[in-house]
Amino acid sequence: MKAIVQDRYGPADVLRLADVDPPTAGPGQVLVQVRAAGVDPGVWHLMTGLPYPVRLGYGLRRPRHRVPGMDLAGVVTAVGPGVDAFAPGDAVYGTGVGTFATYAIARADRLAPKPGNLTYVEAAAVPVSGQTALTAVRDAGRIRPGMRVLVIGAGGGVGTYAVQLAHAAGAHVTGLCGRGKLDLVRHLGADEVVDYTRTDLPDQRYDVVIDTGGNRSLSRLREVLTPKGTLVLVGGETGEGTWLRGFDRQLRALAVSPFVGPRLVPLVAKESTANLTTLTGHIEAGRLRPVLDRTFPLAGAADAIRHVERGHATGKVALTI
Template sequence: MKAIVQDVYGPPEVLRIEEVDRPVPGRGEVLIRVRAAAVDQGVWHLMAGMPYAVRAVTGLRRPRTRVRGMDVAGVVEAVGQDVSRFRPGDEVYGNCHGSFAEYARAKEGTLAPKPRGIGFEEAATVPVSGCTALNAVRDSGQVTAGQRVLVLGASGGVGSFAVQVAKAYGAHVTGVCSGAKADLVRSLGADEVVDYAQEDPVDGSRRYDVILDIAGNRPLSRLRRALTPRGILVIVGGEGGGNWIGGNQRQLGALLLSPFVGHRLRPLGTLVRRRDLEALTELIEAGSVAPAVDRTYPLAEVPDAIRRLRDGRVRGKIAIGL
């Protein structure tokens, strides 16, 4: 089968398309005929091996997993032993290792039936970013109806879902993005849109019950001044911060500071679970959430898709069609 592989860490040029063996599903695994995948910042971090801390998990000198890609949507080809929820022919979406390929293996618990009413390319953009947004809004942010929510990075993958999920929970949402992407954020349902080049959204002139800081780099002290006295700050990822731990220094800082201040400062990682996928499916099928797909690239052009993502030109998510 065709797959996008890498043998060394580096820029998009280290990726190449190659013929590799089709994976075989093990116990509790599902083999998927991939119809679409997606690109997000996590793909870049795994490809580049940056920050260096990720290599403790992915391989110190070279990637342990050759095939890239995490988000997947497709059709079940075969199932391994002890799989009871799926059978060949089912349309599914979720998370796996190696979705930039014609076939991919996934654990049964990281998949759900594909939402009705959307295509494979749209579905593939949901799992990582959608589950992260759902956890940020529902679990870490504990958003309830009537609260004021600020979404920093509202036009990106996680942000585009966070705006919609927060609205579905009844919040008044202010989205922050560049002026060129303001129309997208408004179309997602944001009540207000702030162009960060024209206005500092955390200058303290307005206070929010919940701030979702997505892939940002603002200091905690600046973010806290825009919170209500008992407000919640959720830090989702982060960029910059050096080669060793990257933007994770703010997440570590939040953990250390939170017990000593009135604000609740909560770092958030990415976790794709069946129950979260099912919750997103309900929102999608109800019309409350719709994936924002910037464009779709063919498998052979995954390196170009990653370059576009890192250039900051993406509005929502990039899909990979097979």
């Protein structure tokens, strides 16, 4: 089969298109013929092995999995022992291993039937970012009707979903994003939109701040929270170091949170069939839709990751396979 492979950590130049043997579904696993795969910053971290703690789980000297990619949408071609929720021919979406390929393996408990009103490319843009936003809004932020919510990075991959989910939960949503994304974020359900190139942060107080931007200090973010508000930290790219890049604020938030009024919550996203089913309900009811910035062919995976790395994509980027 065709796949994007890498034999060492590094920039996008380490990726190459190659012919490899297709994987085989083991117990509890599903083999999926991939029709499309999403691209997000997490793929960049696993490709580069940065920050270094990433390598503890994914290979110290080289990637344990040669084929990158997590998001997928496609058709089931085989199921492993113990899988009865899916059968060959089913259209599915979710997260797997090595999805930048013609075929990929996924755990059955991280797949769900593809929403009927989405194409494969649209569906592939949902799993990682959509479940991250769902966890931020529902579990970490505990957003309820009437709350005032600020989404930082509202025009990005996670931000576009967070705006829609917070709006669906009945919150008053303010979206902070670049000038070119203001109309989109307003259309997604934001009650107010703010251009970050003109205003660093709005001069208001919020019950929940969901920060997907990752470059503001904790002290600055606490200034726009109510005394009992919640700050949800979704990733982050602060710093240029190789040890804690993207994780330094999360560690400081864990240390500081017990001693301040607001809750500071480093997000740990949850991937599951149940979460995907919740997202499907929102999608098929018209409350949630993926926003696609660009699509690339499988052979253009390196270019797709470079595009995401620049940090200005509107919504999600996907590969068509």
